[in-house]
Amino acid sequence: MAEVVDIRARVLAANEQAAAKLRDQFRAGAALVLNLISSPGSGKTTLLEATVRALGGRLRLAGIEGDIATERDADRLRALGIPAVQILTGGACHLDARQVRKVMDEAHFPAFDVLFIENVGNLICPTSYDLGEDFKVALLSVAEGDDKPFKYPAIFARAAVTVITKADLLPHVTFDLDAVRGQVAALNPGGRLLVTSAKTGEGIATWCALIEERLATKREAEA
Ligand SMILES: Nc1nc2c(ncn2[C@@H]2O[C@H](COP(=O)(O)OP(=O)(O)OP(=O)(O)O)[C@@H](O)[C@H]2O)c(=O)[nH]1
Numbered sequence: 001m002a003e004v005v006d007i008r009a010r011v012l013a014a015n016e017q018a019a020a021k022l023r024d025q026f027r028a029g030a031a032l033v034l035n036l037i038s039s040p041g042s043g044k045t046t047l048l049e050a051t052v053r054a055l056g057g058r059l060r061l062a063g064i065e066g067d068i069a070t071e072r073d074a075d076r077l078r079a080l081g082i083p084a085v086q087i088l089t090g091g092a093c094h095l096d097a098r099q100v101r102k103v104m105d106e107a108h109f110p111a112f113d114v115l116f117i118e119n120v121g122n123l124i125c126p127t128s129y130d131l132g133e134d135f136k137v138a139l140l141s142v143a144e145g146d147d148k149p150f151k152y153p154a155i156f157a158r159a160a161v162t163v164i165t166k167a168d169l170l171p172h173v174t175f176d177l178d179a180v181r182g183q184v185a186a187l188n189p190g191g192r193l194l195v196t197s198a199k200t201g202e203g204i205a206t207w208c209a210l211i212e213e214r215l216a217t218k219r220e221a222e223a
């Protein structure tokens with residue numbers, strides 16, 4: 001058991017080193033980087049599609065998509081005209097910083113203002129792996145149940161922003177939004193919570209404004 005813990009600690013330490021290098025690289029490029037984490041099907045790629053439609057004309061956006069199989073998500077972003085690279089993890093349930101560095105170093109990745117890294121869909125493994133991002137974004141769709149923040153506390157405690165998705169479905173599902181607000185506030189008092197629907201457009205302008213504000217703040221801090 002002690003050996004397992006030791007190996008895990010070493011893997012995470014190596015990841016931290018790679019993430020620190022990535023963070024330096026992103027800072028040098030004056031770019032903002034978001035790491036999106038949620039269960040499969042919560043609406044990560046759909047939110048990114050809405051974001052590209054809203055912000056693509058103003059900012060240079062790019063995507064890295066993590067999945068077990070298929071290029072589907074990267075294809076969806078490329079179809080909207082932004083550069084996107086698919087990382088296939090070969091079964092692993094999360095992206096790691098080394099994989100992101102490989103994309104940055106080898107793919108002749110074009111310069112960007114904002115990079116969205118969509119992690120492999122689940123609320124558990126991606127939480128521990130720093131990808132050099134500025135902040136993590138946890139997504140929770142209203143169809144998943146209003147008990148999830150307390151059941152998966154690590155991600156909701158670490159994500160600077162929680163995005164509730166599919167708000168258009170609220171009339172059709174049992175989901176106590178106030179209860180979720182309370183759980184997220186308890187786990188992460190400094191965090192933001194946004195309510196969105198990619199279908200109706202609710203909350204998308206607020207989400208895009210948050211991205212623009214965080215990018216401006218980062219650039220001012222580095223200037
Ligand atoms: N009603 C409704 N459906 C949505 C919304 N956003 C996404 N969906 C649907 O939810 C399903 C999953 O959306 P995706 O964006 O592919 O989810 P994802 O989190 O990227 O999924 P993985 O990459 O597989 O983890 C699709 O059928 C979307 O059309 C929304 O705001 N409202």
Ligand SMILES: [Mg+2]
Nearest residue numbers: 044045073118
């Ligand atoms: Mg997706």
